[in-house]
Amino acid sequence: MSQVTMTVNGKTATGDVEGRTLLSQFLRENLNLTGTHVGCDTSQCGACVVHVDGKAVKSCTMLALEAEGADVATIEGQAAPDGTLNTIQQAFQDHHGLQCGFCTPGMVMSAAALLKDNPKPTETEVRDYLEGNICRCTGYHNIVKAIMAASGQDVSSIAAE
């Protein structure tokens, strides 16, 4: 066991981990931040996406020890302290961009990273960017729509919610 310390959602977090402990495991088990989900074991699904030092990272591809000293943001830190959803979260609710909710934390975190780099993505750019995030419920229609709406684009001409 070794000790690891990082900043998670603005607070210092410390824990004892094995060398093989993944960042996703550390967040879920040591910190009880269970909003970060694990949907696969081959780094293919994106349910575990968090931000590490401002970049979207699949937290199942990173060892907890590798995040020593890093600034980590998870889904739990996205809403305002009073619970108000951020723009992307709100757009997901407004446009029914989630059903079972399992892929959702990863989708929201990926979308946030996309919009930081590309504030007005086209449909194709959104779809390409989400290539690493699988959703089995929504057929992606409302996810893409929600992200475009969150970027301030008018999505009213896109068929049904």
Place this chain on the structure above:
Amino acid sequence: MPKDHGIGASPKRREDIRFLTGEGNYTDDMNVHGQAYVHFLRSDVAHGRIVNVDTADAAAMPGVVRIFTGDDFADVGSIPCGWLVTDRFGEPMQEPAHPVLAQGKVRHVGDPIAAVVADSLEQARDAAEAISVEIEELPAVVDMASALQDGSVKVHDDLKNNLCYDWGFVEENRDAVDAAIKGAAHVTTLELRNQRLVANPMEPRVAIGEYSRSTGEHTLHTTSQNPHVIRLLMGAFVLGIPEHKLRVVAPDVGGGFGSKIFHYAEEAFCTFAAKAVNRPVKWTSTRSEAFMSDAHGRDHVTKIELALDADNNFVALRTDTMANMGAYLSTFSTSVPTWLHGTLMAGNYKTPLIYVNVKAVFTNTVPVDAYRGAGRPEATFQLERVIDKAARELGVDPIALRRQNFVTEFPYATPVAVEYDTGDYVATMDKLEEIADLSGFESRRAESAARGKLRGLGVNCYIEACGIAPSNLVGQLGARAGLYDAATVRVNATGSISVMVGAHSHGQGHETSFPQVVADMLGIDADMIDIVHGDTSKIPFGMGTYGSRSLAVCGSAMVRATEKIIAKSKKIAAHLMEASDADIELKDGQFTVAGTDKSVAWGDVTLAAYVPHNYPLEDIEPGLEETAFYDPANFTYPAGAYACEVEVDQETGKVTIERFSAADDFGNIINPMIVDGQVHGGIGQGIGQALLENCVYDDNGQLLSASYMDYAMPRADEVPFYAVDHSCQTPCTHNPLGVKGCGEAGAIGSPPSVVNAVIDALQSGGHDVTHIDMPVSPSRVWAAMNQ
């Protein structure tokens, strides 16, 4: 009644808040104090005799609590199959035992041999590696046709052969169908495979067993679509635990699509082991484990023949199917290729004579069971593909051929035993032509051609049977359970309401849509109503969510219970206003005496029920809580028409979906936003089946597509925006809401239109291709073009 809350409104989903903020409570998010972890040691061969399992070294490893093998389960019941199918000779199906941990033999890759319970998951895994297993490998049987040959290796030594059943439907029609096909002006024949799929809800399965020695109570937290069904199957058939000592909880569940209906060995194991080691026991499936332990879907090989007269009227239909059961019979496996498939073979058409034969086959593969649509996608795909092929052979427009043969009068009794209550297939086809802009297709085809691409248009119809099902009917057909549902409406003193429902929401948004119904009936704000589901200790009973049944069956129970609430509260209101209860009207949350200005509010009545100072205690009991069980009178029959436009790249064979349109008739709609979402998701999965997904075994029974590296899930860049419409509404006539169900339509209706479109594209390019099996991958398309 605020119009943004009631029936027909699309309020935002209340469950979204917890899911969007990471506050969902999925089973793996739970940790019970003192829990131990399970790791299953699974077979890496498809078929073999277990010679020896030596756990001595492993048991001595750090943290190991106990190691279980098949011997520990020798006296434990078999995991039951929920549906007894009778074959066409009147004999019951062959039904093998399905042990929790393998007994003597392993029969598919992934079959659990032993389970290590340890203080940590890592310790359990490490110890499992130290178990020494000696297996005498046997030849595996993977291909269904080979499995049916005389002298084939047997999956189960104690059965006669690998044939589970040979089912004929309707057996009495067999000769008449043969004669009609022989005498027909034209017969179109198509052989196809409806490939094996893996449901792949994004949340892998999890089970946490707990046991209290002081009370003798077992608790199982599990990723289930139907906790009461798990309690019934596991309690009564496997472990022998009476209902009052077994609580099953399915909290937030991350999608199911059928794969979380079934009772699985891991659930029984964790429940059993928690008592044996006197500690909570938790198992979390990895995705790799899910591929070899979640029940798979589809896997039919079919020959279909459609006979037409000289005027292109359908006169007879005959289909022969081999349906893969895998190595064991999963919960609903036997009903899927029979009663959920054969009964749908009439589709939207008035074909007078139909005969369906299904041979269900055991192989050394993972068990196969219901996956979104369950039997209906298989029926729809073959029927809508053969109709398209017939249209091409006859040189007629595929839409016109369908229209000509539509059922147009309702109720309509099909030759395959079911009666459609309502529908309007002309209206949905008209609507489809409009929303898909079919009149603009030729110019879009020209645009594609200008870019060197072949554009194709595929159209199909579908019908499905939802709202399973009348219990007396399914009982006659072999179901080993009733298929009603239940709801309790608990009105509190202040007028707020908890509704305990047997349906389970794992993405469907019941917590939002169900209150809309009650709010509408009572005329109160939906925010005063909460839905409670997923816990056998909190809800009266229920058969759960599958087969698009939640609203049609459980919603109906909720309506009946609410009607009882209204009847009782009118009596209370009548007493308060000194009027006759026959004169009481309830509107917008106010009780009034007809023709007067006397009124009392909803909250006055509910308070009186709990503070019965001025109350007719001699006539009615205090309190305001009612339960109803609802058993449907018939299935419901959603139907629709779908259109797909594809582009085919002739260089690579790659197919892209350019447009996809769906016109559905779901009867009445409670929440249009949620319905749209259900259709989108179904279409996404249907496109996945048509173009991408394929669960593949090699001849030795090794699972080749065992992770997302090899099993191609549809991703955002492989699907377009969809145009969906459900404005054609012919309400169901036999349930109180007039609803039909919308959960599976997209997955049922979409695969044939995609394949029809690809064939259309290829033929438009001069390629003589009449069929390509799904998934229509670039290599298959390329091969078809260059054959």
